[in-house]
Amino acid sequence: xxxxxxxxxxxxxxxxxxxxxxxxxxxxxxxxxxxxxxxxxxxxxxxxxxxxxxxxxxxxxxxxxxxxxxxxxxxxxxxxxxxxxxxxxxxxxxxxxxxxxxxxxxxxxxxxxxxxxxxxxxxxxxxxxxxxxxxxxxxxxxxxxxxxxxxxxxxxxxxxxxxxxxxxxxxxxxxxxxxxxxxxxxxxxxxxxxxxxxxxxxxxxxxxxxxxxxxxxxxxxxxxxxxxxxxxxxxxxxxxxxxxxxxxxxxxxxxxxxxxxxxxxxxxxxxxxxxxxxxxxxxxxxxxxxxxxxxxxxxxxxxxxxxxxxxxxxxxxxxxxxxxxxxxxxxxxxxxxxxxxxxxxxxxxxxxxxxxxxxxxxxxxxxxxxxxxxxxxxxxxxxxxxxxxxxxxxxxxxxxxxxxxxxxxxxxxxxxxxxxxxxx
Amino acid sequence: xxxxxxxxxxxxxxxxxxxxxxxxxxxxxxxxxxxxxxxxxxxxxxxxxxxxxxxxxxxxxxxxxxxxxxxxxxxxxxxxxxxxxxxxxxxxxxxxxxxxxxxxxxxxxxxxxxxxxxxxxxxxxxxxxxxxxxxxxxxxxxxxxxxxxxxxxxxxxxxxxxxxxxxxxxxxxxxxxxxxxxxxxxxxxxxxxxxxxxxxxxxxxxxxxxxxxxxxxxxxxxxxxxxxxxxxxxxxxxxxxxxxxxxxxxxxxxxxxxxxxxxxxxxxxxxxxxxxxxxxxxxxxxxxxxxxxxxxxxxxxxxxxxxxxxxxxxxxxxxxxxxxxxxxxxxxxxxxxxxxxxxxxxxxxxxxxxxxxxxxxxxxxxxxxxxxxxxxxxx
Numbered sequence: 001x002x003x004x005x006x007x008x009x010x011x012x013x014x015x016x017x018x019x020x021x022x023x024x025x026x027x028x029x030x031x032x033x034x035x036x037x038x039x040x041x042x043x044x045x046x047x048x049x050x051x052x053x054x055x056x057x058x059x060x061x062x063x064x065x066x067x068x069x070x071x072x073x074x075x076x077x078x079x080x081x082x083x084x085x086x087x088x089x090x091x092x093x094x095x096x097x098x099x100x101x102x103x104x105x106x107x108x109x110x111x112x113x114x115x116x117x118x119x120x121x122x123x124x125x126x127x128x129x130x131x132x133x134x135x136x137x138x139x140x141x142x143x144x145x146x147x148x149x150x151x152x153x154x155x156x157x158x159x160x161x162x163x164x165x166x167x168x169x170x171x172x173x174x175x176x177x178x179x180x181x182x183x184x185x186x187x188x189x190x191x192x193x194x195x196x197x198x199x200x201x202x203x204x205x206x207x208x209x210x211x212x213x214x215x216x217x218x219x220x221x222x223x224x225x226x227x228x229x230x231x232x233x234x235x236x237x238x239x240x241x242x243x244x245x246x247x248x249x250x251x252x253x254x255x256x257x258x259x260x261x262x263x264x265x266x267x268x269x270x271x272x273x274x275x276x277x278x279x280x281x282x283x284x285x286x287x288x289x290x291x292x293x294x295x296x297x298x299x300x301x302x303x304x305x306x307x308x309x310x311x312x313x314x315x316x317x318x319x320x321x322x323x324x325x326x327x328x329x330x331x332x333x334x335x336x337x338x339x340x341x342x343x344x345x346x347x348x349x350x351x352x353x354x355x356x357x358x359x360x361x362x363x364x365x366x367x368x369x370x371x372x373x374x375x376x377x378x379x380x381x382x383x384x385x386x387x388x389x390x391x392x393x394x395x396x397x398x399x400x401x402x403x404x405x406x407x408x409x410x411x412x413x414x415x416x417x418x419x420x421x422x423x424x
Numbered sequence: 425x426x427x428x429x430x431x432x433x434x435x436x437x438x439x440x441x442x443x444x445x446x447x448x449x450x451x452x453x454x455x456x457x458x459x460x461x462x463x464x465x466x467x468x469x470x471x472x473x474x475x476x477x478x479x480x481x482x483x484x485x486x487x488x489x490x491x492x493x494x495x496x497x498x499x500x501x502x503x504x505x506x507x508x509x510x511x512x513x514x515x516x517x518x519x520x521x522x523x524x525x526x527x528x529x530x531x532x533x534x535x536x537x538x539x540x541x542x543x544x545x546x547x548x549x550x551x552x553x554x555x556x557x558x559x560x561x562x563x564x565x566x567x568x569x570x571x572x573x574x575x576x577x578x579x580x581x582x583x584x585x586x587x588x589x590x591x592x593x594x595x596x597x598x599x600x601x602x603x604x605x606x607x608x609x610x611x612x613x614x615x616x617x618x619x620x621x622x623x624x625x626x627x628x629x630x631x632x633x634x635x636x637x638x639x640x641x642x643x644x645x646x647x648x649x650x651x652x653x654x655x656x657x658x659x660x661x662x663x664x665x666x667x668x669x670x671x672x673x674x675x676x677x678x679x680x681x682x683x684x685x686x687x688x689x690x691x692x693x694x695x696x697x698x699x700x701x702x703x704x705x706x707x708x709x710x711x712x713x714x715x716x717x718x719x720x721x722x723x724x725x726x727x728x729x730x731x732x733x734x735x736x737x738x739x740x741x742x743x744x745x746x747x748x749x750x751x752x753x754x755x756x757x758x759x760x761x762x763x764x765x766x767x768x769x770x771x772x773x774x775x776x777x778x779x780x781x782x783x784x785x786x787x788x789x790x791x792x793x794x795x796x797x798x799x800x801x802x803x
Contacts, residue, residue, distance in 0.1 A: 077785055093512075102539040106496065111506035115687060116799030202752050202789030205781075413514075 049128040049184075053099040055410040057252065060133030060182055061269055061372050062241040062347065064220045068186040069212030069351040070193045071273065071368065073139070073175030073403055074204040081147040081422070087203045089418035091136070091196055092411065098188075101129035104195040121198070124191035130184035134192055136417055137271045137405025142176040149421070154253070154262040156270065156375045157406045163388040163399065172275055172401030175207045180271070180370070186213070208401065210275060212351020212368045219349060225302060225310065228352060228367055229278055230396070232295050233302030235348040236310055237337070250345045250379065251372050253409075264420055267409030269372040272346075272380045275353075275401030278366035283396045294392040296331030304333065314339075330392045336383060344379050346371040366397065376404050460484075461520060464535070466513070467491035471535030471544040478548075480528050480555040485510075487535075488518040496536040498543060499523050507531065511539070526556040563737035564686040564801070571689050571733040572682070575615050578726075579676040582611035586672045590665040593648055593657070602652050606710075606718035606768060609645060613722030614729065616699055617692035618679055625675045629668065632711070644668050646712075653712035686734065690798035693730035696723040697791040705784050707772040717769035720783075721760060727794065728753060734797065741800050748793045756786040 051059045076084055094104040103109060107119035143153030159174075181192040190211070197206055216228045220241045225233040239246045248254070255266040283291070292299055302310040306318055306326040314337055318326040327334050338345050349372060354365035373379040388394065408420055461484035465472040468491035485508075489495040492515050499507040508523030525531065528550045534543030585608035592601035612619055612630065620626045627635050629644045636642050643664050651661050703709040704720040731738070731749060738746050759782060763770050775783075 077789070097539060100494075100539045102536075106498070106509045106511045107506055110504050111498075111500070111509075112799060113501075113505040113802065114503075115802030117795045198792070201785075201792040202748075205785040205788070 049131055050100060051129075051131050051133050053096045053134075053411075054413065054415075056267055057269070057410045058133075058135045058407055059099070059410075060135035060180055061349070061407065062219050062247060062251070063133055064131070064223055064241070065215040065217050065349055066131050066133070066182040066184045066189075067213075067215055068183055068189050069215075069368070069370075070181045070186070070189040070209065071212070071370070072179050072181075072193050072197065072209040073207045073273075074177045074179070074197070074200065075207045076142065076146070076176045076203065077205045078203045079146060081149075083203045084147055085418040085422050087200055087418075088136075088421060089416045090199055092416035092418070094196060094199060095134035095136075095192070098124075098192050098195070099129060099132050099134060101127075101132075104192075104199075121191065121195055124185075124188050127185055127188055130188045132181065132183040132188050132192060134196070135180040135182075135271075135407055137178040137180070137407040138421065139175045139177065139403065139405050141174065151261045152264065152421070152423075154258045154265045154406055156253075156257065156377060157265075157404070158377070160272070160376065160402055160404050161381065163384050165388050165394055166399050166402070168402050169400050172208045172210075174403050175405075177204060178271065178273070178403065178405045186211070210273075210353060210368050210401075211355075212353050214352040216350045216352055216367060217348040219347065229280060229354075229365055230283055230291070230295075232291070232297060232299060233310065234295070234332070235350075236297075236302055237345075239345055239347045246345065247347070250374055251347045253374055257374065264423070265406055265408060269347075269374065269407050270376045271405045271407050272369070272371050272373070272376050273401070273403045273405070274369040274384075274399050276367045276369050277364065277398045277400045279396050279398070280363045280365055286396075293328050294331060294396075296327045296333035316340075328392070330390045332387070332391055332393050335386050335391050341383055341386065344383055346373045346379050346383065372407070461486040464488065464497055464533070465490055466495045466497060466535040466537065468493050468537045469544075471497075471533070471546065473533050473546050473548065476546060476548055477551055478525065479552040480526055480550050481524075482522050483525050483550075484520060484522050485533075486518060486520040487513055489513040489515055491515060491537055493537040494539055496539055496543075498534045498536065499525070499548065500532045500534065502530070525550045527554050528552055561737065563740065564734075567686055567689060567733040567737055568684055571730055572684060574729050574733070575618050575682065575684075576680045578611045578615045579679045582608070582615075583672055583676045585611060586669060589648075590669045593652075593665040594662045596657060598652055598657065601648075602713070605645075605649060605652065605713060606715035609715075610718055610722035612645075613699075613719045614726035615679065616723065616726065617688075617695040618682055618684070619675060621682070622675060622678050625671055625678075628671045629675060632709075644671065649710065649712045686737075686801045687798055689730045689734055690801045693727045693734075693797060694791065694795045696727040696730075697787065697794060699723050700787055701784070701791065705780060705787065710772065714771040714773045715768070716772040717760070717763055721769070724756065724760070731794065731797065734801065738797065738800060745793055745796065745800065749790070749797075752786070752790040752793065756783075756790045759783060759786045 051063050053059060078084065098104055103120035103125070105119035107116075109118050109120050109122040109125050112119055138157075140153070140158050143149045143157065179193060179196055181189040183189040183192070193209070197204075215226050217235045217238055218225050218240070219238065225236050228234050239250055241247070251269050253265050253268045253270070255263065258265040286294075288299060292305060296314070297304055298307075301308065304312055304314045304327060306315050306320075314333060315326050316334060316337070316339060320326050334340055348370070350367055350369040352365070353368045354363055356364055358364040371380060408417070411417070411420065459475070462478065463474045464485055464487040466487055466489050483499075485497065485499070487495075487497040487510060494515070495513045496509060496511045497513070497519075498509045501507050507525060508521060510519045510521045513519050531548040531550060532545050533548045534545045536543040585604065589601060589604050589608045592604060619629075624640075627638075627640055627644075630646065631640065631642065631644055632646050633642050633650070645668065647664050648661065648668070651657050651664075700720050700723045704716045704723065707714065707716050709719055710716045731753075735746065760769075763775070763779070
């Protein structure tokens with residue numbers, strides 16, 4: 001469904017009808033004054049601002065990283081497995097609708113008539129989908145036996161260990177479920193989460209949530225590498241959608257990884273979320289050369305130290321005039337590089353965030369790290385252990401939230417998240 | 425008392441004349457036209473509806489998607505109110521559905537290729553006489569009678585208890601007045617949406633200290649709450665107590681003669697839960713006594729009383745909704761019980777953040793289905 005939607009999209013309605021459908025009703029214009037069907041049908045098609053909802057893998061993993069994020073972790077509050085299953089099925093329909101740019105439910109914003117609370121909250125009504133993707137994941141705690149899912153837990157799905165220097169807030173960590181909504185328009189992402197959460201009252205409750213205002217990763221060679229709040233390009237060596245062999249090796253769960261009842265997870269991916277608070281003000285007082293030594297990259301281009309091209313291989317074996325390695329031993333790029341980690345790679349898809357101030361005159365800001373991988377415990381864990389032990393950057397960051405979720409594979413034409421998780 | 429912008433609007437904003445006749449019972453005789461279903465050929469750029477009119481009653485449409493996009497078909501009344509819809513019609517599929525078009529007049533049909541936008545519209549005319557039943561629904565009328573009886577009984581008790589409370593304040597019996605305070609207020613809280621609808625009586629009886637900012641005097645229950653818990657009885661406490669009794673007497677007279685309609689019952693039931701969410705669960709209502717959980721329970725009971733009055737009607741229209749409301753009401757009630765202490769509750773200040781979150785979650789769970797009752801009542 002990436003081809004342009006048919007003639008009567010929200011955008012074209014606005015264009016041809018000058019908002020008559022919405023504003024006209026409020027202004028009391030006559031019933032007959034709505035734009036005619038002929039005009040709507042012949043209007044030019046809107047941009048293809050949609051990402052296919054269905055497919056072999058969930059959208060929102062290797063699909064091009066959008067600019068904005070609303071991420072929410074939820075706990076299940078019912079004991080009734082059927083209610084959870086029904087909610088997952090209902091979420092599927094609503095998420096698919098919103099991915100098209102449609103309202104969350106056919107009743108929509110005004111269709112329920114004057115006496116009902118609108119089924120869709122309405123703030124995305126005139127907006128294009130902005131490449132909205134809605135990605136779900138399941139936390140280890142969902143498989144604790146409350147819902148008869150213990151046997152279906154993939155073996156690799158269990159909590160992350162503690163890392164040196166962690167300062168985790170339980171109220172920003174964990175969760176039975178997660179929803180990652182990404183769009184180029186923050187209002188669309190927030191609308192998606194808001195409506196899904198609303199559908200879930202009584203079945204799930206929000207545990208924590210995070211807004212991200214700028215992507216920090218590229219998931220396609222067509223995208224430029226963005227900068228994090230330290231002002232650096234990070235994750236230049238990210239796995240890209242075009243490298244399907246690397247995706248199979250490092251991102252997608254293979255059928256052999258999840259034998260037996262856990263087979264529903266084949267083609268899925270594990271999501272690791274870390275809320276990384278940056279001590280922005282201290283960093284900003286750090287000289288450029290020291291900043292570059294900490295990252296192991298040049299700040300302007302993003303090239304490895306000693307190189308001029310962002311995408312040049314890291315000169316890990318080169319030494320400078322002082323006889324020291326060009327890329328410092330404790331620099332971020334060296335520690336996170338696959339050659340240091342026995343070939344381990346992950347797909348990063350994080351976002352810059354700021355949650356206002358910390359009450360002490362400093363920005364409460366940082367990186368909401370999201371990464372996808374085939375096994376968090378053989379990929380993220382060794383990487384983070386190495387970084388937590390030695391990374392020069394640790395002086396400037398603090399991990400304040402942590403979670404791991406199993407994101408199931410994509411949905412076939414008639415599948416939904418409920419039957420996928422619970423079985424037919 | 426709600427936040428200022430909403431004061432007194434809970435009932436006043438509702439349309440007073442709900443046509444009971446709108447609650448029609450769908451006929452189940454298939455197509456009223458006797459000509460079989462109306463076929464609709466939907467494609468990516470067209471929406472051909474075989475016939476553009478039908479006699480009032482149940483109309484059957486059979487929609488075939490000849491295009492390449494997922495399609496939807498809607499029948500709208502004025503204002504884009506959905507009379508019926510069928511969604512998710514994949515390419516090549518045919519789906520049939522029945523829509524109840526009981527009132528003659530102009531409607532619109534729409535195909536929505538790709539599921540977005542205003543759709544490809546055509547006018548659809550319903551002809552003949554209204555097919556809606558002519559009589560008011562007895563269940564709804566009974567609901568109103570029953571609920572007005574509830575309002576009257578709560579009003580009487582509110583006056584009795586307020587009289588008692590005012591006497592204690594005037595006699596300087598502080599401890600006894602403090603013990604009676606949350607109990608007396610519970611009768612008000614049970615019927616708050618009705619009680620709030622009489623102009624200035626609400627802020628006079630139930631206004632918090634903020635009313636001073638709005639140019640009013642700080643009187644009523646919360647002024648006496650402040651005296652009893654914070655400042656000690658003042659020179660004018662007796663006068664404030666006398667005024668409270670005068671105001672409550674006037675309010676009770678009005679509340680007992682108020683004319684309600686079924687939609688107001690439904691919206692009142694939801695409004696009471698909104699009161700909990702915005703005032704009680706935040707600990708804002710009882711800022712000196714911290715007896716917010718008494719109010720919480722009373723609002724909750726008042727909400728359930730309105731639902732209870734509507735129950736026979738709702739049971740007929742949407743038994744599944746009634747079951748959900750019952751189940752979640754039960755869960756909220758049991759959770760609230762865990763905070764009971766003696767005849768009342770623990771103080772709001774004794775609750776942990778985690779306990780408040782649990783209450784808030786259970787309230788959301790109950791309020792969501794309750795908020796759909798008005799739609800069912802409106803038909």
